[in-house]
Every structure is written in structure tokens, then in C-alpha cells.
Amino acid sequence: MARTVASLPAGSRITDYISLGVIAKFFPREKVDAVLQQTGRASVRQRDLPAHVVVYYVIALALFMRSSYREVLRCLLEGVQWLMDPSAAVKVAGKSGISQARSRLGAEPLQALYKAVVAPIATEQTKGAWFRQWRLVSLDGSTLDVADTADNDKAFGRPGSSRGSSAFPKIRFVALLENGTHVLWAARMAEYKTDELTLAEDVVPALQKGMLCMADRLFPSYKLWQRAARTGADLLWRVKKNVRLDVDQRLPDGSYLSRIYPKTADRHRQRKAIVVRVIEYRLHNVPDSEPLYRLA
Numbered sequence: 001m002a003r004t005v006a007s008l009p010a011g012s013r014i015t016d017y018i019s020l021g022v023i024a025k026f027f028p029r030e031k032v033d034a035v036l037q038q039t040g041r042a043s044v045r046q047r048d049l050p051a052h053v054v055v056y057y058v059i060a061l062a063l064f065m066r067s068s069y070r071e072v073l074r075c076l077l078e079g080v081q082w083l084m085d086p087s088a089a090v091k092v093a094g095k096s097g098i099s100q101a102r103s104r105l106g107a108e109p110l111q112a113l114y115k116a117v118v119a120p121i122a123t124e125q126t127k128g129a130w131f132r133q134w135r136l137v138s139l140d141g142s143t144l145d146v147a148d149t150a151d152n153d154k155a156f157g158r159p160g161s162s163r164g165s166s167a168f169p170k171i172r173f174v175a176l177l178e179n180g181t182h183v184l185w186a187a188r189m190a191e192y193k194t195d196e197l198t199l200a201e202d203v204v205p206a207l208q209k210g211m212l213c214m215a216d217r218l219f220p221s222y223k224l225w226q227r228a229a230r231t232g233a234d235l236l237w238r239v240k241k242n243v244r245l246d247v248d249q250r251l252p253d254g255s256y257l258s259r260i261y262p263k264t265a266d267r268h269r270q271r272k273a274i275v276v277r278v279i280e281y282r283l284h285n286v287p288d289s290e291p292l293y294r295l296a
Contacts, residue, residue, distance in 0.1 A: 023059055027117055032056070035112040041105055049101040053077070055109060058102065069098055118185045120178040129180025134212035134234060139203065139219055141174035141196040157192045174199035176206055176213070200224055207233035222262040226274060236279075245278050255279045 032052045036042040043050040049057070057076050064072045120137070122129035129136060145168040146152045152169040159166045172194050175187035186206035188199040200219060207213055209232030217238040228235055239245070244267075245258040259273040266272045 023056055023063075027056070027059065027113060031117055032109075032113065035109050035116060039106075039108040039112055041109050049097060051105055051109070054101045054105045055113065058105070058110060069095070073098065114187075118183065120181070120185065121183055122178055122180045126180040129178060131212060133210070135210055136179040137207070137211050137213050137233075138177045138179060139174070139200060139213055139215040139228075140177060141172065141199065143170045143172050143192065145170055155191065159192060172196065172199065174203050176203060197221060197224060201227060204228040205231060207231040209233060212236060222260055222274065225260065225276075229274070245276075247278075248275075251277070 029052065032055050033042070036051050036055070041051050043052075053076070057073055060072050060076050061069070064075075067075075120135060122135065124130070146156060148168050156169045156171050158169045170192045171189050172192050173187050173189040174196050175184040177184050186203050188202045190199060196218065201224060204213075204224065204227050207228055211233040213228060213233050213235050215235075215237040217240050220237045220239045220243070225235065225237070245260070247256045248259060249257040251257065256278050258276055258278050260276055261267040261274075262272055
């Protein structure tokens with residue numbers, strides 16, 4: 001029997017549906033339903049925007065930040081229709097409906113979904129993801145602009161500038177990054193004035209044995225190093241050039257063993273030491289480049 005040739009709705013792009021497929025691949029419906037049940041946000045009655053659709057909608061908003069809220073929702077709902085039920089009518093909610101749906105959902109399901117799903121994904125064939133037997137990851141932090149509203153200004157704050165203050169409130173975040181894929185996982189966010197070291201203390205427990213974690217010179221501290229080393233991961237962190245790293249034992253390759261201490265008094269009494277291997281290097285045309293140190 002002849003079948004009607006399938007076609008996309010007028011004005012739609014195949015990329016709209018491919019994007020939905022990618023979202024569904026990495027955030028499977030069963031995972032979404034599980035976190036909705038876990039957080040008590042599953043829809044108890046049929047709505048135009050049920051909870052699982054709103055989860056996908058919020059994810060899509062992050063991917064299409066240059067598009068309007070309603071346009072992103074239109075593409076999402078048409079994608080759901082095309083993938084699941086071509087005969088279903090598409091009804092795009094107005095601003096009020098969208099706002100109410102997002103308020104019902106809240107942030108908790110998205111946080112739980114992130115923790116449950118987002119993790120390193122590199123395979124053995126992924127370029128840039130490995131060095132010898134180690135999975136390469138980096139510890140880093142940055143800031144993100146958020147909407148210029150009174151609530152965001154109160155919750156997150158904003159940096160100062162030469163003309164008063166920044167145009168937008170900002171959040172500060174620290175995360176682990178898988179070098180080969182650029183997947184950010186174990187991220188922690190807080191108000192702008194929060195120190196990156198404070199956030200990093202909640203991030204590094206996500207490290208695992210078999211990883212080689214790199215970090216820049218702003219992160220090394222006795223407490224953070226100790227917490228990261230306990231995970232079994234290997235660490236390769238830059239340090240500031242004024243850090244005291246006495247030579248305890250010179251190794252054949254030119255590196256040497258040293259010790260770090262929580263306080264100067266501990267150094268004087270030779271207690272609470274952590275043994276590290278120091279690798280000194282010099283960048284071209286940068287005579288004062290910092291050494292790196294790594295767990296011995």
C-alpha cells in the first residue's frame with residue numbers, strides 16, 4: 001500500500017529536530033522522569049507543558065540563546081511531534097504559560113539531572129583526551145553574565161568597574177573539564193564574590209583514579225591539594241614562582257622531590273608534610289615561568 005511521503009512543517013529546519021535528538025540522546029527520557037520523581041516535580045495531571053517537556057525546553061534555551069523563548073519552544077514542540085506523534089497538534093504556550101511551567105519545575109530537577117548524567121565521555125579514540133594511561137582533565141573557573149534584574153543583582157552581585165559597576169550581574173563557577181571533549185562536569189556555582197578556591201573544594205572530590213588533573217597557579221593550596229590527592233587522581237598543577245619548594249631529592253630527569261606544609265609553623269616543626277615532585281620549566285621568552293609540582 002502506498003504511503004504518504006513524510007515532510008517537515010513549513011518553515012521548519014531539519015537541524016531543529018536533529019538538535020532535539022541530540023538532547024534526547026544525552027538526557028534520556030527515563031533519566032528525566034527519574035529525577036522528576038526524585039525531586040517531586042513530576043506532572044500530576046496532563047498539561048500543555050508537562051514537566052519532562054519543560055526540562056528539555058530549559059536545556060534547549062541554553063543551546064539557542066539568540067532565539068526568543070517562544071521560538072525555541074515552537075521548535076522543541078514540533079520536534080516532539082515529529083519524533084513521537086506526527087498527528088498531534090502543536091500548541092505553543094504564551095509568556096505566562098512558559099513562566100508558570102518553569103516556576104513549577106524549579107531548579108532542583110535540572111541540578112539532579114546534571115549530577116546524574118554529565119560526566120567524562122571520551123573513548124580511547126578521542127583525540128586530546130589522553131596522555132599515556134591518563135585521562136586528561138583540567139580544574140578551572142570563570143564567570144557568566146546573568147539577566148540584569150534586581151533579584152539577580154541581589155543574589156549574585158556584580159563586579160565593579162571604572163565607571164561604577166558592571167552592566168550585568170555575574171555568577172562565578174568552578175568545574176572539571178575533560179580536555180578532549182570539553183565536557184564540564186562537577187560544576188559548582190555561587191555569587192560573584194565567592195573565591196574560586198572555596199568552590200574548588202566541592203569540585204575536586206569528583207576526580208578519579210586514572211585521571212591526570214591540571215590546574216593553573218591560582219589553585220594550589222595545601223588543603224585543596226590534599227583533598228584532590230585523596231581521590232587517587234594524579235595532579236599536575238602550576239604554582240606561583242614565590243612558592244617555597246626546597247629540594248629534598250634530585251631525580252635523574254632533573255625534577256626533584258619536595259614537601260608542602262599547611263603553615264609555616266608546620267614547616268619549622270617538620271610535620272604534616274605532603275611529598276610532591278617538582279618539575280621546573282621555562283617558556284620561550286618568559287624567564288620567570290613558574291614550576292609545576294605533582295604528587296610523587
